[in-house]
Amino acid sequence: MAILAPLFGIFTSFILLYYLSSLNRSNTFLALFFLCCNSVLMVYFGLHYSKIEFWEGICFVHFLPLSFLLGPALFFYVKHTVSEDKRLHRYDLVHLIPAVFTFFATLPFTTLPLATKTAMAHEIVNITEDYNLNFQWVTFEQILYGRSIHLILYCICAVIYFLWNKRHLMQKYGALPSNHRLIQKWIFSLVFLQLVIAGNSLGHMLTIYAHNYAILGIPSNIIFSEARFFGICGGGFFVQNFILFLFPKILYGNVSYEVELAPATILQEIKSSLPKKEPASREFDQDLQHYLSTHPFVKNDFSLSQMSFDLKIPERFLSSYFNKELKKTFGEWKNDLRIEYACQLIEEGNAKRLTIEAISTDAGFVSRSKFIDAFKARKGVTPSAYIKEKAEA
Incomplete structure (x- = not known):
């Protein structure tokens, strides 16, 4: 026993x-x-x-x-x-x-x-x-x-x-x-x-x-x-x-140790609406670039909350960054990154050994059809046409 x-x-x-x-x-x-x-x-x-x-x-x-x-x-x-x-x-x-x-x-x-x-x-x-x-x-x-x-x-x-x-x-x-x-x-x-x-x-x-x-x-x-x-x-x-x-x-790992800041006062709201100082902006850009270099967006369960947990940045700040600075939602930004990653795979010659479905999976899409729709919306052509263009170039 x-x-x-x-x-x-x-x-x-x-x-x-x-x-x-x-x-x-x-x-x-x-x-x-x-x-x-x-x-x-x-x-x-x-x-x-x-x-x-x-x-x-x-x-x-x-x-x-x-x-x-x-x-x-x-x-x-x-x-x-x-x-x-x-x-x-x-x-x-x-x-x-x-x-x-x-x-x-x-x-x-x-x-x-x-x-x-x-x-x-x-x-x-x-x-x-x-x-x-x-x-x-x-x-x-x-x-x-x-x-x-x-x-x-x-x-x-x-x-x-x-x-x-x-x-x-x-x-x-x-x-x-x-x-x-x-x-x-x-x-x-x-x-x-x-x-x-x-x-x-x-x-x-x-x-x-x-x-x-x-x-x-x-x-x-x-x-x-x-x-x-x-x-x-x-x-x-x-x-x-x-x-x-x-x-x-x-x-089950569903608890994170992070300070939840109190709701902003009117003065804080005004200050937050002002342009950020350059050093702070540069620091955030550096952190974001370092984070994206690990390709977290290709994971099926990649979410705003996961990104917030990884970067230790409150979700509302990230949402504000996407909506006000990038003029797009988190989901649109995530799919943009995934399509660019798929294009990178194709340009590196991986299309010769991978199917469209395999590329879509590697890029983080849950289905082939969603991948094709997102790809066509951003590139104007289907993945197959894009692969053919690159092969003929």
């Missing part, structure tokens, strides 16, 4: 990924976090509950680098959820150094023959319980201490970043997003569970390596016994999987 907990968690991870593409891209990091958590839980099961030597050999060391991805995945999720800057930068790769280091440090063991690894794992886990195994540059003891301390530090950093961002939003907008309490409760629940799991793991490791010590007069081998260690860790990850379903807006 213990295997059901990690399997349920992995299933949850795929639910998050399923709802990722069109609803909330923060789910990428949340799904990665859940996947890592439940892979670690699978390792616990393989080592201590399966009683199968083969799985003991597979689970003993191979998944240690995953433990050092829990903290970064949690931190990236918090940052991507609440921050106005959704981009990943090159310096973010620094967060992966501990995981990469652990991967290379444990290579002397992971590259041993499977039979040798299995025998060593079975003896250590079930017979001697002596985890004094040396790797390159570090010992097993240091890695086990390190993964707990590493996760605790990232939990603290995630909370600090969340509170810093809260203060930043208050200073910038004088208000917080309407769903601030929901996001805060969810993130703090995640962090609390990880602190419990990491703290329990650290206490258990201290009991193994530093031998018995007392907390409030109670021996550590009672507080952090092996049964309690695996019970708390396994139970913590299972509870984490379960409470996600208590936050359906998080699970």
Whole structure:
């Protein structure tokens, strides 16, 4: 029955990924976090509950680098959820150094023959319980201490970043997003569970390596016994999987962390009707060009709300931009971009290997007929005629 907990968690991870593409891209990091958590839980099961030597050999060391991805995945999720800057930068790769280091440090063991690894794992886990195994540059003891301390530090950093961002939003907008309490409760629940799991793991490791010590007069081998260690860790990850379903807006990704500005006053309406300053206009144009370079408009579910969420710009501002500046609706603008993209595909010679229907699908149209109508309205000819013209040119 213990295997059901990690399997349920992995299933949850795929639910998050399923709802990722069109609803909330923060789910990428949340799904990665859940996947890592439940892979670690699978390792616990393989080592201590399966009683199968083969799985003991597979689970003993191979998944240690995953433990050092829990903290970064949690931190990236918090940052991507609440921050106005959704981009990943090159310096973010620094967060992966501990995981990469652990991967290379444990290579002397992971590259041993499977039979040798299995025998060593079975003896250590079930017979001697002596985890004094040396790797390159570090010992097993240091890695086990390190993964707990590493996760605790990232939990603290995630909370600090969340509170810093809260203060930043208050200073910038004088208000917080309407769903601030929901996001805060969810993130703090995640962090609390990880602190419990990491703290329990650290206490258990201290009991193994530093031998018995007392907390409030109670021996550590009672507080952090092996049964309690695996019970708390396994139970913590299972509870984490379960409470996600208590936050359906998080699970299905239909909640965005964005300050909703108050209705404009008369003075603000007058100011908004005036021409914008050049730097602000140039900044918006740059952001829009960068956004369009990823071709988001070719997705079937591309909408004004999705664009608003991606750019962190209120929908009413975008609507005003299309109606007043471009003199067209969002739908007309979207189809213009899709037709230009289809023309680009044709001009690049893709028409020789793609059908009209395939080109229409690649450009984001739901049907061939809608594509032909939109194409003819903008180019004055059908796609077939346009392809023929380009071929003869």
